[in-house]
Amino acid sequence: MISLVVAAVLLLIHALVCLVLWTLMKLGLLPVRGHMLAVMVLVPLWGPLLVVLLIARSAVFGADPKDATLESLRINDELHRSILVHDREADAGVIPLEEALIVNDPADRRRLMLSMLTEEPDAYLAQLQAAKLNDDVEVAHYAATAVAQISKESDLKLQQLEHAFKTDPSAHNLNEYCDFLGEYLDSGLAEGRVAQIQRQQYARLLARRCERENSVELRIRYAAALADVDQIDEAQAVTDQLVLDAPEEQEVWMLCLRLAVMRRDGDEVQRVIDAIDKQHVYLSAANREELAFWRNGEEAR
Known part of the structure; x- marks a missing residue:
């Protein structure tokens, strides 16, 4: 009789423990998989204990190493499958741009020129300007037309x-006009007297x-x-102040060197070189x- 009572009490305790674990699982507080429920319910005492031990193991050592390894292998496999292998055979006809314009045969030059014209000629402005002097008349004509x-x-x-800018001399319009004019002058599109006038305008805008x-x-x-624009004294005044404000800036010192060369002052050139070293x-x-x-050059002198 006592044995039956003890057994009933133990089964009741087991049922209560299973109910608690099941409730925690439903609330998402216990990472218990569905197939563990059968073990937990059908194996009195040891079933819930086993579940608790597995949860503790996962909390201490992380997820199942086997599952983690399989997941890692799956991800790596997907990554490798997603990598596109470059077809090197397609590079067989690829040649450097400058080489195509200077060395290769006329067919290559003309094909390259047409591809540049049909894509973005602005991106190849320097090459197009060089191609204007090409010996191939057709290539030079295409390049001159594009430029x-x-x-x-x-x-x-x-x-x-x-x-x-003239209509609305706001800071925004000034900056846009000034920046584009600077890019325009750097591109070499402006030549002769026009370039000189635009450079004077650029200096005024700055x-x-x-x-x-x-x-x-x-x-x-x-x-x-x-x-x-050969305003050397004005440029020197700005540069002298820049030397005081930003002595670590390389372009400031290169400006000093340029102005010294423009003045044809060898002693100043040497002084600037020594200052850069110091x-x-x-x-x-x-x-x-x-x-x-x-x-x-200075050492040669």
Whole structure:
């Protein structure tokens, strides 16, 4: 009789424990899988204990290593399948742009020229300008035509920006007009007297921008623009102040070097070179090459 009572009590306790675990599972507090319910309910005492031990193991050591490994392998497999293998056979006919214009046969040059014209000619402006001097008459003709079209479109946009600025001389219109004019001059599309007039206009626009904002980058552009129109004294005044404000900026020192060369002042050139060395100014590869040129020139003297 006592045994039956004990058994009934134990079964009742087991049922209560299963009910508690099932409730926690429904609430999402216990990560118990569905197939574990049968073990938990049908194996008195040891079933719930086993479930609790598995939950504790997962909490301490993480998810099932086997499942995690399989999941990792599945993800890696999907990643590898998603990688597109580049068809190297398609590169057989690929040749460098400059080589195609200079070395390769006429068919390659003309095919390349037509592809540039049908894609984005603006992106190949430097190559198109070089192609204007190509020995192949047809290639030179295509290049000259494309450059003329780009120049026409740029002139039109420049006129529109200039008109917008004159109509409304706001900071936004000034910045757009000034930045595009700078890009236009750097592209080499403007030549001769037109280029000189536009460079003077660019310097005036930068002067107006410097009245509104006083950034180092903008003042460097302004000093360079003044040098481009041979206003050396004005450029020197701006550069001298930049040396005080930004002595670590490499473009400031390259401006000093450029102005010294424009003055044909060898002593000043050497002084600038010594100052760059003393200040340990970081120089880009292009600036290091230019500095080495003038350094060697001074040593040769």
